[in-house]
Amino acid sequence: MRMLIAFGAGICYIGFMKTTIDVPDSELSDAVRFTHAKTKREAVVTAVADFNRRRMTELMKYAGTCTDPMTVEELQAQRQRE
16 A cells, blocks of 8 residues: 655655564564564554654754754755765
8 A cells, every 4th residue: 555645846655665574583572562562563563653753752852953054045055066
């Protein structure tokens, strides 16, 4: 299942990605137990979502703390120089 979101001149696909990973059995068992998940997939999705939420919470500490933000024009000029 994929959801298509169009914005501006770009298109962004948001959806699911099938991936094969090798997770040690003991770690996966703990994840299932700690998340009270019914499936391994549910445990992994829950753990990843929790990690992302915690990371965003950590990053939010810095929101609005930039004292001298660049203008769009300055950013574009810097990108052209690089």
